[in-house]
Structure formats: structure tokens, C-alpha cells
Amino acid sequence: xxxxxxxxxxxxxxxxxxxxxxxxxxxxxxxxxxxxxxxxxxxxxxxxxxxxxxxxxxxxxxxxxxxxxxxxxxxxxxxxxxxxxxxxxxxxxxxxxxxxxxxxxxxxxxxxxxxxxxxxxxxxxxxxxxxxxxxxxxxxxxxxxxxxxxxxxxxxxxxxxxxxxxxxxxxxxxxxxxxxxxxxxxxxxxxxxxxxxxxxxxxxxxxxxxxxxxxxxxxxxxxxxxxxxxxxxxxxxxxxxxxxxxxxxxxxxxxxxxxxxxxxxxxxxxxxxxxxxxxxxxxxxx
Amino acid sequence: xxxxxxxxxxxxxxxxxxxxxxxxxxxxxxxxxxxxxxxxxxxxxxxxxxxxxxxxxxxxxxxxxxxxxxxxxxxxxxxxxxxxxxxxxxxxxxxxxxxxxxxxxxxxxxxxxxxxxxxxxxxxxxxxxxxxxxxxxxxxxxxxxxxxxxxxxxxxxxxxxxxxxxxxxxxxxxxxxx
Numbered sequence: 001x002x003x004x005x006x007x008x009x010x011x012x013x014x015x016x017x018x019x020x021x022x023x024x025x026x027x028x029x030x031x032x033x034x035x036x037x038x039x040x041x042x043x044x045x046x047x048x049x050x051x052x053x054x055x056x057x058x059x060x061x062x063x064x065x066x067x068x069x070x071x072x073x074x075x076x077x078x079x080x081x082x083x084x085x086x087x088x089x090x091x092x093x094x095x096x097x098x099x100x101x102x103x104x105x106x107x108x109x110x111x112x113x114x115x116x117x118x119x120x121x122x123x124x125x126x127x128x129x130x131x132x133x134x135x136x137x138x139x140x141x142x143x144x145x146x147x148x149x150x151x152x153x154x155x156x157x158x159x160x161x162x163x164x165x166x167x168x169x170x171x172x173x174x175x176x177x178x179x180x181x182x183x184x185x186x187x188x189x190x191x192x193x194x195x196x197x198x199x200x201x202x203x204x205x206x207x208x209x210x211x212x213x214x215x216x217x218x219x220x221x222x223x224x225x226x227x228x229x230x231x232x233x234x235x236x237x238x239x240x241x242x243x244x245x246x247x248x249x250x251x252x253x254x255x256x257x258x259x260x261x262x263x264x265x266x267x268x269x270x271x272x273x274x275x276x277x278x279x280x281x282x283x284x285x286x
Numbered sequence: 287x288x289x290x291x292x293x294x295x296x297x298x299x300x301x302x303x304x305x306x307x308x309x310x311x312x313x314x315x316x317x318x319x320x321x322x323x324x325x326x327x328x329x330x331x332x333x334x335x336x337x338x339x340x341x342x343x344x345x346x347x348x349x350x351x352x353x354x355x356x357x358x359x360x361x362x363x364x365x366x367x368x369x370x371x372x373x374x375x376x377x378x379x380x381x382x383x384x385x386x387x388x389x390x391x392x393x394x395x396x397x398x399x400x401x402x403x404x405x406x407x408x409x410x411x412x413x414x415x416x417x418x419x420x421x422x423x424x425x426x427x428x429x430x431x432x433x434x435x436x437x438x439x440x441x442x443x444x445x446x447x448x449x450x451x452x453x454x455x456x457x458x459x460x461x462x463x464x
Binding site for chain 2: 064065073074075076077078079080082083086089090091092093094096099102125132134138157
């Protein structure tokens with residue numbers, strides 16, 4: 001046991017002479033030192049990671065869908081004319097009756113005036129892009145049961161249930177066609193008026209749209225007004241509601257306001273020049 | 287391959303020298319003859335086939351490259367030359383259709399072949415459309431431009447009921463902003 005005591009004393013004496021273990025005198029971790037030069041020959045110097053053949057060696061960029069030898073996925077299947085004629089079709093962004101009701105309840109739309117594309121675009125929440133083949137708004141029947149507003153609205157497409165919902169509350173609805181130039185004016189009237197150009201006439205609908213807009217069932221703006229009055233009664237009987245008499249309404253003047261087929265804005269005629277700075281309207285001499 | 291070289295050489299000639307625009311009809315008229323000549327085993331035109339049109343064609347600076355050193359050609363177009371934008375792969379639009387919630391649909395392969403051998407249930411399934419999965423939808427979305435990824439609101443669209451998928455949380459339609 002004495003020699004053990006001597007050994008431990010010797011070890012402790014040795015340990016006292018050694019410096020303290022700290023970060024300055026530790027060996028670095030293996031592989032932690034990065035060589036600033038590339039290896040020679042086969043140690044990373046021959047091909048620099050680019051391999052022997054193929055797109056890595058030749059630094060190509062394989063195109064999308066390429067499957068290196070397989071028949072690509074996007075070429076395996078037969079043709080189907082999904083998009084046939086898509087560039088000739090007109091688009092109508094939808095507005096639901098629920099959305100319209102909320103716009104009215106939050107006072108973004110003034111229902112004491114007739115509602116058209118300008119009114120909807122001026123709310124700031126609905127956009128119309130005529131450059132993307134959008135030819136106006138279509139009114140859809142979501143929220144049809146909760147709709148209770150007496151409005152005079154002009155949209156570009158509406159189903160029969162929507163027409164019934166609006167007329168049941170004593171309102172009036174019209175479907176109307178606008179040519180692309182008129183759509184640009186209606187989507188942003190201020191921008192058009194700042195150009196200093198007189199208001200042009202509205203064009204007539206193309207051949208495939210004439211049938212829709214001359215039909216009184218669709219409340220087309222080219223239809224016979226007497227046939228429209230007749231169809232209001234027919235629709236009321238079909239859906240089983242009592243048609244309110246708009247002739248006895250206090251807002252009869254507003255409800256019967258309608259644009260001429262050549263007119264773009266309510267109250268403004270083609271040929272008039274709107275001066276925004278001076279707030280004047282320049283008309284033609286009679 | 288040789289036809290590609292000749293065509294690209296002729297195209298570069300028509301593009302590089304506007305002063306030679308009067309020669310463009312001549313180039314187009316003799317393009318077929320040149321291709322027929324060069325498709326023979328002999329690369330150089332033989333003296334027996336010499337004609338004034340060929341002589342004029344050989345005077346053009348770019349065509350010499352077709353008979354001598356072949357010029358480079360690129361078959362994969364990533365960005366267009368005129369606008370500098372990505373191009374849509376037309377093969378995708380011929381075979382697939384995008385639904386507004388992100389999936390693409392396609393038809394079955396061989397759906398009109400050997401129908402007499404197939405059962406009635408299989409024939410009914412072949413008439414249906416197939417969804418793509420997430421990886422394939424991602425790939426097809428990258429292969430088309432943003433015009434085709436945009437929702438379309440056509441009247442009387444037969445795919446109208448399939449453009450929404452409201453029972454899945456990720457593709458639920460958002461409430462309108464008011």
C-alpha cells in the first residue's frame with residue numbers, strides 16, 4: 001500500500017504542473033479543418049464533382065417533364081379537346097346574391113340608384129378585367145333565400161332563380177351586353193374621363209349573344225318591355241310568390257330607369273365630353 | 287440531323303442579313319431542292335446538278351456552313367425570343383385540363399381500343415376522367431404559364447361542378463371579402 005501512495009502523490013504532483021484544460025490547447029475535431037485547396041488528381045482534382053457522362057458532366061439543365069428514358073408522363077395519354085375554343089368564349093366573373101346583400105348592408109352600394117358595372121367596380125371590392133375576356137358580371141344564386149333588397153340592377157348574366165329572387169322583393173333586373181371598349185370605361189370611368197375623349201356609343205352584341213339578350217325570360221336589354229312585364233307575372237306564378245306592384249312604389253322612377261341600347265353611363269349620352277377638372281359636361285350643339 | 291442543320295442555316299441567313307431580303311423567296315424556293323440534294327450520299331453538289339439557283343444559293347454566307355462546318359441548333363426553348371417569357375408546353379394542354387383547386391384531369395390510355403374484350407364495368411371506368419396526384423399537378427403547373435392556371439368563369443361550363451372542392455380544408459373556397 002505504501003507504493004500506491006507514492007504513485008498517487010507522484011501523479012498529483014505531475015497534474016499540478018500541467019496547464020489548465022481550455023479551448024486554447026485542445027486538438028480540433030476530426031475533419032473540421034477545411035482545406036483551402038482542391039485535392040489533386042483522384043482526390044477531387046480530376047473532374048471536380050462533375051462525373052464522367054451525362055447532364056452533370058455537360059452541365060445541362062433537363063427540361064421540365066423529361067424522364068431520362070421513359071415515355072414522359074405528359075405524353076402518355078391520348079388527346080382530349082378540353083380547351084377547344086377557349087379563346088373565343090366570354091368570361092363572366094360571378095357575384096353571389098349573398099355578396100350583393102352584404103355589399104348593400106355595409107353601404108358600399110347605394111340602392112337608391114340603379115346598379116351597374118360601374119357601381120360594382122367603384123365599391124373597390126370587385127374587379128373587372130376586360131383585357132382577360134371578362135365581359136361583365138354574372139349573378140349567382142348563393143344566398144338566394146336571404147336576399148331582401150329592392151334594387152334596380154343590371155348584370156350580364158343571371159339565372160332564372162336569381163331573377164325571381166330580385167323581382168320577388170320588388171326589384172328590377174336587366175341583363176345587358178357591353179363591348180370591350182365600354183367595359184373599359186365602366187370598369188374605371190375616371191381613367192376614361194381623364195383621357196379627354198367623348199363617350200362613344202355602345203356596340204350591339206355579337207351573333208351568339210343576340211338570342212340571350214333579346215329574350216324577355218332573361219330580361220335582356222334588347223327584349224320587348226311588354227313581353228318582360230308579361231314574363232314577370234309568369235315567373236311569379238311559376239315560383240309561387242306575389243309580385244309586388246312597382247307602379248305604386250315610391251321608388252318607381254328609380255326602378256324603371258334603364259339605359260338606351262347605345263348608352264354606356266346612366267345620365268350621360270354618347271358624344272358628351274366630361275371635364276373632370278372644371279366639373280362640366282360639354283354637349284353637342286342641337 | 288442534316289436537315290436540321292440546313293434549316294437552321296437558312297433561317298439564320300434570312301435573319302442575319304436584311305439586305306438579302308430580296309433573296310428570301312429564292313431561298314425558300316430552293317430550300318426543298320437543297321435538302322433533296324444534300325440528303326444524297328455526296329455532301330457537295332455535283333457538277334451535273336449545277337444551276338444558276340444553286341450558284342446563287344452557294345454565294346450566301348450562311349449556307350456554306352451547311353456544307354462545311356455544321357452550325358449549332360437548340361431544340362428546347364425555355365424562354366421565348368420575342369418576349370423573354372416562359373412558354374407553355376402545348377402537349378400538356380392537348381391532354382390535360384386544370385381544375386380551379388389545383389388538380390389536373392386526363393383521360394385513360396386506350397379507352398377506345400379493344401372494347402369488345404373489356405367488361406361493362408371496365409368500359410364504364412374508361413369513360414371517366416382521372417385526377418393527377420400532387421407531384422404530377424406540380425409538374426403540369428410548372429409547364430404552363432399563368433394564363434392556364436387562372437380560374438375561368440365560362441357560361442355553361444360542363445366542368446363547373448368539379449372546379450370546387452369544399453370538403454377538403456386546403457382547397458375550401460374562401461369567403462368573399464367585404
